[in-house]
Amino acid sequence: MKMSNWLDWQLIVSGIFIAAIAAIGVSSTSDYVVQILVLATIYAAVALSWSIAGGLGGLLLLGFISFYGIGAYTNGILFTKYGISPWINIVLAAGFAGLLGWLIAAVTLRYELSEDYFAMFTVGLSQALKIVLLNSEYFGRATGIYITIVKDDWAMMSFVSRKPYLLIALLILVVIIAASYWIQRSTFGFRLAAVRQNSRAAEALGINPVKTKIQAIIVSGALGGSVGAFYSQFVTFIDPKQVFSLATNFEMLLGAVLGGRLTLIGPILGAATLKPLQDVLRGVFGGEADALYLVLYGALLIVSCLALPKGIAFYIEKWHRKRYGNS
C-alpha cells in the first residue's frame, strides 16, 4: 500500500477519517452529537453501497431506497416477531436485498432496454413497495414496527447508550469500504469500468455486459440492505413512509454525487458534509428547516451535476496526481 497510489491513498485517508469519527464519538458527552455521527455514517455507507452499481457500474439505479427499506423491515420483523439477533439479520437482509436486486435486473435488463426504463422502474418499485407495506397487517401497516430495548445486550445488538451503535455503524462502513476497494482492484471492477465506458467495446472483448450489470446491482443492493437492517436496530422505529422515502433516497444519492461517485472517499465526504449541514439548518431555522433543507439540497443536486459532474473527489484526485506526480 503506497500513498502515491490514488486508491490506496483514499483507503488510508478514509481509515484516518473513521478513526477520528470514532474518537470524537467515544469522547463526546452529548447523545445528540453521537446520533448525528451515526446517521452520517449510515448515509455514507448507503451512498458508498450505491456507488458500486450507480458509480462504478454507471447504472441508473435511482430507486436505491428499496434495498435499504427491505433491509430495515427484515430486521424489524425478525427481531420483534422471532427474536433473531440483528447480527444475523444484517446478513439475511443482505440476502433478501440481493435477491431483490437480482429480480430487478432480471426484469429490466432483458432485450437491451433503454436505461430510462431501468431508472423509472427502480423509482416506481420503491413507491410500490411502500404502498404494499402500508397495507400489510403483518408488517404493521402505517404504524410501522417498534423495537423495544430494555437492557444492554451485545448478542442482540441492543444498547441503552448510543455509543456502541456508532462503533457498529463504523464497522459496517469499514466492511463496505473494503468491499468497494477490493472491487476496484479486482477483475470485476475492471469489467464494470469497461461496461460503463463502452458496453459494446467491452462485449467485443469477451465481457458479458448484462451479467456484469446484474452482479453490480446484486452487490450494491445487498450492501444497502444490510445498512438498512442496522438502521432499524439503531432508530428502534421504522414505518414505510420513512424507510421507503424518495426524499431520503435522493438525499443519500446526492451525497455520492456531490462527493464523487467514482471514488472511495467521495460518497463518505458527501454524506459527512450533508448530514451535519441538515442539523445545523434545523438548529438555525427551526420548524421551516426541513423545507429549506429540501430547497438547498435540490439546488445543490442541480448545481453539483452541472458544475461538478465528477464530484469534489475529482479535484482531490487532481491534487493527488500533482502531489505524487504519477499514475
Next chain:
Amino acid sequence: MTTALAIQLLLLGLLQGGIYALVACGLTLIYGVMKVVNFAHAEFLTLGMFLAITAFQLFGLNPYTAAPFIFAIVFILGAIAQQIVIRPALRYPQINQMLITIGLSILLVGMMQLLWGPNNQVVKLSWARATFDFEIAGGEVSLSYVRLIAAVVAVAVAGLAWWILKYTRTGNAMRAAAQNPLAARLMGINVSRINLLTFGFGTGLAALSGALISPAFFVNPTFGTDYFILAAFVIVVLGTMGNFVGALVGGLIIGMAEALGGLFLGAAMRQFVSLSVFVIVLLFLPRGIFRGRMS
C-alpha cells in the same frame, strides 16, 4: 358483484384515466422531443393544485376559471426551469440529466412546503361532493361532478394538444425535433426554442391536470410523487415513450386497470396494479403498445 357496480368502477377508472392521460401526455412529449425523463413532472401537477387553492382563497376564483391562468403561469415557470437547468444538462450523460430533474423535483417540493406548508389542503368548492346519479342494469351509478368535469376537460385538452402537434407549424416543428434534432436544425427549426416550448407546454399540462382535480383531493407538497409519478411512468412506458397518442390510450388503460385491481386487492393497492403492469410491459411488450414508434 352486480353489473351496476362493475359499470361504476369502470367509469371511475375511466375518469381517473382521463387525468392520468393528460399528465402522461406532457411527460411523454418532453421525453419525445428532448429525450429527458422529467422526474419533476408530478411536482408541476402538485404546483397546479396549490395555485388553484391560492386562486380560490385569495381571489375567490373557482379552479376551472383559474385553470387557464395556472397553465400560463406554469408554462412560463417550466420554460424558465428548462432554460436554466435542463438546457445546460442536455450535453451531460443521462445520469446527470436525471439527477438534475430529480434536483428540480426536490427543490419544488421544498419551495411548495415553504409557501403552502406541509399540511393537507383542499379547494373547498361548495358542490365538491355533488354527484351525478343514474340507474343502469338494475342498480345505481353515481359519479362526482368534479371528477366528471376533470376527466372530460382533460381528454378535450389532450385532444387539442394532439391537434396542435399535428396541424400547426410549431407542432410540426416539435415532431420534427423529436424525430431527428439534427435534421430539424438543418431544416431551419430553432431546436432550443422548441425545447423551451415543449418543456413549458408539458409541465403546463401537468399543472392544468392538478388544477382540474384540486377540489377532489387533499394536496400536500409530496402529493404528486405519492399518487401520480408511478402511474405516469407506467403509462408512458405502456404507450411507448415519446408517443403522444400512446400516452392517451395508456392513461385510460391504467385508470381502468387500477379501478379493477382496486376492487380485488383493496383501493389502497392501486399502485401495486400499476407496478404489475410495468413488470408485464417490461417482460412482454418492451417497446410498448405502439412498438417503439415515437409519434
